[in-house]
Structure formats: structure tokens, C-alpha cells
Amino acid sequence: MSLEILNTLILSLLVVVAVLSLWVRDLVVSAVIFAVYSFLMCLLWAEMGAVDVAFTEATVGAGASTVVLIATVFNIKRKAKD
Amino acid sequence: MKRLALILVLLIGLLLAWAAQDFPRWGDPKSPASSSSVSSHFIANTGVDTEVPNMVTAVLADYRGFDTMLETVVVFIAGIAVFSILKGGPKQRTRDREFVVGFEPDLIVTNTVRLIVPVIQIFALYVLAHGHVSPGGGFQGGVAMGASFILVALAWDLKTALLRFSIDRCFMVAALGIVIYAGIGFLSMFLGGEFLDYAHLATVLPVSQEMARYHAMLGVEVGVGFTVTAIIFALYASLSSDGRMRDGL
Numbered sequence: 001m002s003l004e005i006l007n008t009l010i011l012s013l014l015v016v017v018a019v020l021s022l023w024v025r026d027l028v029v030s031a032v033i034f035a036v037y038s039f040l041m042c043l044l045w046a047e048m049g050a051v052d053v054a055f056t057e058a059t060v061g062a063g064a065s066t067v068v069l070i071a072t073v074f075n076i077k078r079k080a081k082d
Numbered sequence: 083m084k085r086l087a088l089i090l091v092l093l094i095g096l097l098l099a100w101a102a103q104d105f106p107r108w109g110d111p112k113s114p115a116s117s118s119s120v121s122s123h124f125i126a127n128t129g130v131d132t133e134v135p136n137m138v139t140a141v142l143a144d145y146r147g148f149d150t151m152l153e154t155v156v157v158f159i160a161g162i163a164v165f166s167i168l169k170g171g172p173k174q175r176t177r178d179r180e181f182v183v184g185f186e187p188d189l190i191v192t193n194t195v196r197l198i199v200p201v202i203q204i205f206a207l208y209v210l211a212h213g214h215v216s217p218g219g220g221f222q223g224g225v226a227m228g229a230s231f232i233l234v235a236l237a238w239d240l241k242t243a244l245l246r247f248s249i250d251r252c253f254m255v256a257a258l259g260i261v262i263y264a265g266i267g268f269l270s271m272f273l274g275g276e277f278l279d280y281a282h283l284a285t286v287l288p289v290s291q292e293m294a295r296y297h298a299m300l301g302v303e304v305g306v307g308f309t310v311t312a313i314i315f316a317l318y319a320s321l322s323s324d325g326r327m328r329d330g331l
Contacts, residue, residue: 051217059225071322
């Protein structure tokens with residue numbers, strides 16, 4: 001039962017974070033929120049028992065891809081136009 | 083236009099949510115993924131065939147070794163592609179940045195990084211070496227190792243990190259990783275088996291066929307780790323400096 005509550009919490013947070021990362025104008029903020037999204041996915045994988053996938057999500061999704069995204073944002077215009 | 087896109091997205095979302103009802107329940111033994119003959123073979127025989135406790139690694143590095151090898155090649159090609167596309171850009175910065183980062187390395191940041199980088203690297207090696215016993219493996223360990231170099235580049239500057247791991251060496255190490263992986267494959271071929279059929283390595287290693295597969299898996303994971311480490315850092319170096327390999331962020 002408590003697992004289902006946790007799952008529901010993570011899944012609803014995922015939707016909020018996904019919408020938020022598209023909503024914000026500042027691309028650096030967007031990249032950081034995207035890292036939060038990856039971290040929530042990592043929690044979800046770990047909770048479902050797919051620890052290998054969770055590990056990859058934590059290192060690649062929340063770690064490396066955020067750094068690469070931010071490194072890219074610094075070389076382009078930082079604010080989205082629309 | 084924007085409203086139309088929103089309606090489309092919502093419609094597709096509803097469609098996906100509706101389709102998700104057909105999914106089997108979580109952990110259902112009768113779900114197609116668990117009940118197919120291939121997965122039941124893996125579940126029943128991994129321990130007997132390879133003596134590897136972590137079934138995921140056994141499937142990844144042994145049963146589906148081709149897939150993982152070419153995945154590593156894809157990572158390598160992606161790194162080369164980013165590097166060569168950005169390399170042809172303008173030699174000087176064409177416009178001012180909107181966001182300027184302080185020039186001097188910060189004392190607190192650099193000292194924290196000094197403390198934390200060895201821990202990250204040892205953890206990465208642990209993840210790599212224990213990939214077939216516990217969760218982890220070449221990809222995760224490689225990314226953690228590459229991240230430690232990125233951390234150096236973030237705390238000081240790109241030049242400092244490139245002094246330790248230059249871009250030429252990056253691609254050499256990345257290629258070496260693939261050579262290790264394919265080399266183990268070819269070695270098992272020359273010893274009478276098929277490509278990536280590690281059991282035949284038992285003729286040169288003083289162990290049983292099962293343990294030969296166990297150790298060969300560690301070998302290919304090391305290869306994957308080499309490639310991923312180098313490419314993650316090369317990606318960062320290319321993207322953060324716009325391909326110029328100077329100043330960085």
C-alpha cells in the first residue's frame with residue numbers, strides 16, 4: 001500500500017516536472033529541472049527493482065547529460081524566445 | 083498554432099494512457115516479456131552457463147554481446163561526430179556571452195573537488211569491476227569516471243582537465259576500448275568458437291568454461307568502460323568550448 005502511495009507521488013511529480021521543464025524560459029533552469037526529472041525516474045526504476053537501469057539513469061540522465069546540456073546552453077542564447 | 087499543438091499533445095497523451103491499460107501488471111510472471119522462451123532460458127541457465135550472479139550483465143555482455151559491442155561503437159561514433167562537427171566552427175568567439183563565469187578558480191570548490199575526485203574514481207572502478215556481481219558495469223562506471231574529469235574541468239578550467247586527459251588521448255582510449263571488446267571476441271573466434279563465444283577462452287585461461295565466460299565479461303566491461311569514459315569527457319570538452327578546446331565554460 002505504501003509503495004503505491006510512493007509510486008503515485010513520484011508519477012504525479014514526474015508529470016509536474018516534465019511540464020515545468022518545458023514551461024520555463026531560461027534554458028539553464030530547464031536543464032536543471034530535466035535533471036530532477038531524471039532523478040525521479042531513477043527513484044522509480046529503483047523502487048520497481050530495476051537497479052541497473054536506475055543506476056544508468058542516475059549517472060547518465062541526472063549526471064552527465066545535465067552537464068552536457070548546460071555546457072551547450074552556455075554557448076547559445078540562454079533565453080527561449082516563445 | 084500553439085493551442086493546436088497543446089490539443090494534439092493532450093490527445094496523444096490520452097491515447098497513450100488508454101493503451102497503457104493493456105500492459106500486464108507489474109511483476110506479472112505471465113507477461114510476454116517474462117514468459118517468452120528466451121527470457122525463461124536466461125533465467126534458468128545464467129547461473130549454470132556463466133556463474134554470473136547479476137543476470138542483467140550476463141544478458142548484456144554475453145548472450146547479447148553483439149548488441150553491446152555495437153552500442154559501444156555507436157557511443158564512439160557519436161563522440162567523433164560531435165567533435166568533428168564543432169571542430170570546423172569559427173576560431174574566435176563570434177559574439178559575447180550572456181553569462182560570464184568568474185575567471186579565477188574558487189578556493190572552496192577546487193579543494194572540495196580535490197577531495198571528491200579520488201572517491202569518485204575509486205567508486206567508478208568498483209562499479210566497473212563489480213558489474214557482474216552487483217548492479218553496474220562498463221557504462222555506469224565509465225560515465226562516473228568521465229564525470230570525475232568533467233568535475234576537474236568545471237572546478238578549474240578546461241585546460242587543466244585537458245592537461246590530464248588530452249583530446250587525442252580521449253579518442254585513443256575510446257578506440258582502445260572497442261579494440262579490447264572486439265579483441266576478446268576475435269580471440270574466442272581464433273580459439274575455435276564463434277565471435278564473442280567466450281567459453282572457448284578456457285583453452286588459454288586456467289579456469290573452467292563457465293569461469294572463462296565470467297572473466298571475459300569483465301574484460302569486455304573494461305573495454306566499454308574505456309570508451310564511455312573517454313567519450314563522455316570528449317563530449318563535454320567539445321560542447322563546452324564550442325569545439326575550440328580552449329577556455330571552456
